[in-house]
Amino acid sequence: MTQAERYRRVARLHVRCLDQGFLATLGEGFLALMYEAIDRADETTLLVEEDSGQVQGFVTGGTGMGAIYKRMLRSPVRLALALAPALVRPSKVRRILEIVRYSGAGVLPAGLPEAELLSIAVAPEWRGKAVADRLYGRLVEDFRKRRVEAFRITVGEALGPAHRFYQRMGAEVVGKVEVHGGEPSKVYVHRI
Secondary structure, three states, rough: OOOOHHHHHHHHHHHHOOOOOOOOHHHHHHHHHHHHHHHOOOOOEEEEEEEOOOOEEEEEEEEEOOOHHHHHHHHHHHHHHHHHHHHOOHHHHHHHHHHHHHOOOOOOOOOOOOEEEEEEEEEEHOOOOOOOEEEEEEHHHHHHOOOOOOOEEEEEOOHHHHHHHHHOOOOOOEEEEEEEOOOOEEEEEEOO
């Protein structure tokens, strides 16, 4: 499988499994570009679990969104084409701006680690087979190698299974935040 195909499959899995989040509404083209940027930026990582060419799951993490945005802006035509359908809808433009604001200063509670688990997803047919545990463990190890002492995770309050997973993996709730107006999320910290 080529890298471009891997990014498309990760994007497809994101749309399939993280469909309650706003990013999924931006489409596979945008997500493939985003995951390529995450994979190529020095400050971020994309870890994929595969079997026989099928993407079972993935996890992403890093220190700051700036590197991702800069990478995506290196492909302005691809980015514009991927975002074009969203840019004609004011509600989507507003939510894009909320995400950019969230990744900046002032939205999160003070004292949180800069490093963050950005996304994790496992295909439904691979759930219950420790794929998420392995991916999470690989991200912890990646952060450890980068000398990161802790990372944060932001999870929508309504996502009960995700909360149970992060708690089981050793993360602790440290606060709350609203990324999108009226939609509360809990913020976890995992200390390495």
